[in-house]
Amino acid sequence: MKIQVNEQALILPNSMNLEQLLVHLEKPLIGSAVAVNMQVISRSEWTQYNINEGDNISLFQAIAGG
Amino acid sequence: MLSDNELLRYSRHLLLEEVGESGQHKLKQAKVLIIGMGGLGSPAALYLAAAGIGHLVLNDFDEIEVSNLQRQITYQSSDIGEPKVEVTKQRLQQLNSDIKVRSINKQMPEQQLSMELTMADLVLDCTDNIATRQMINKACVEAKVPLIVGAAIRLEGQLMFFDHSQAESPCYHCLFPSSEEQTLNCSNSGIIGPVVGTIGTLQALEAIKYFVGLPSGIKNKLKLFDGKSLDWQTFAINKDPQCPVCGQA
Numbered sequence: 001m002k003i004q005v006n007e008q009a010l011i012l013p014n015s016m017n018l019e020q021l022l023v024h025l026e027k028p029l030i031g032s033a034v035a036v037n038m039q040v041i042s043r044s045e046w047t048q049y050n051i052n053e054g055d056n057i058s059l060f061q062a063i064a065g066g
Numbered sequence: 067m068l069s070d071n072e073l074l075r076y077s078r079h080l081l082l083e084e085v086g087e088s089g090q091h092k093l094k095q096a097k098v099l100i101i102g103m104g105g106l107g108s109p110a111a112l113y114l115a116a117a118g119i120g121h122l123v124l125n126d127f128d129e130i131e132v133s134n135l136q137r138q139i140t141y142q143s144s145d146i147g148e149p150k151v152e153v154t155k156q157r158l159q160q161l162n163s164d165i166k167v168r169s170i171n172k173q174m175p176e177q178q179l180s181m182e183l184t185m186a187d188l189v190l191d192c193t194d195n196i197a198t199r200q201m202i203n204k205a206c207v208e209a210k211v212p213l214i215v216g217a218a219i220r221l222e223g224q225l226m227f228f229d230h231s232q233a234e235s236p237c238y239h240c241l242f243p244s245s246e247e248q249t250l251n252c253s254n255s256g257i258i259g260p261v262v263g264t265i266g267t268l269q270a271l272e273a274i275k276y277f278v279g280l281p282s283g284i285k286n287k288l289k290l291f292d293g294k295s296l297d298w299q300t301f302a303i304n305k306d307p308q309c310p311v312c313g314q315a
């Protein structure tokens with residue numbers, strides 16, 4: 001399955017949900033936020049969202065500095 | 067009614083149909099609580115005082131350190147060791163003696179914050195750690211006070227606006243549910259001054275727009291700023307139905 005993650009093309013070996021994607025990419029689960037096609041998906045919904053072909057996924061961290 | 071001095075001072079606002087005399091009067095009535103007087107709070111407080119926001123409450127508990135001066139533009143070398151809120155208050159009163167400025171030189175416990183929110187129309191979160199950000203968010207949700215959140219590290223900025231006067235508004239916790247200090251801040255990651263200044267300046271712009279009644283382009287949205295490319299990304303934030311802070315009680 002072909003998707004975009006932070007504007008880079010990525011081929012997924014199998015279908016997965018958002019939480020599995022973060023694990024697959026070795027991203028921290030704590031402090032991360034995920035958006036699909038510019039819509040933030042809440043942490044509580046990561047396991048329910050199954051990634052679709054062509055999804056444009058953005059991963060970013062909470063930043064605290066000020 | 068605005069005085070002759072005010073008509074002159076705010077003449078560039080009065081020329082705008084988006085502000086005008088009625089908008090300036092709304093700014094004069096406005097009460098804003100700014101929490102954090104660092105790289106975000108410095109430009110935000112200066113711009114809001116200059117714009118004639120009638121009541122500003124400044125909160126921080128830090129003293130000015132030499133490493134602050136690279137980005138916290140309210141302060142001068144001679145201010146090192148002084149409390150940030152006191153120096154800022156003095157600067158703002160020198161800038162605009164028509165406005166009222168109050169300072170709170172301590173880390174406010176939840177109860178005091180809630181009490182302050184009963185007197186605030188709007189809060190700017192200009193703080194530097196997640197635990198405080200979560201506490202401010204929770205208090206604003208409970209008090210139904212709109213919250214403009216800014217954050218920056220390295221060459222990256224984040225900006226969001228949650229109008230908690232609206233029951234259906236999402237909150238900071240819907241976006242970032244963690245309060246663990248794994249997050250990045252200026253002292254462990256570094257920051258370039260104009261990046262944090264850009265975000266603080268935009269918090270002030272959104273505050274002014276809110277009071278004069280202009281729609282916000284960032285309500286229930288997260289804006290990510292990339293200081294390298296100067297690109298912005300905009301993400302929609304929905305209420306998390308499971309959110310323990312803003313979800314159904």
Ligand SMILES: [Zn+2]
Pocket residue numbers: 236237238239240241305306309310311312313
């Ligand atoms: Zn929430």
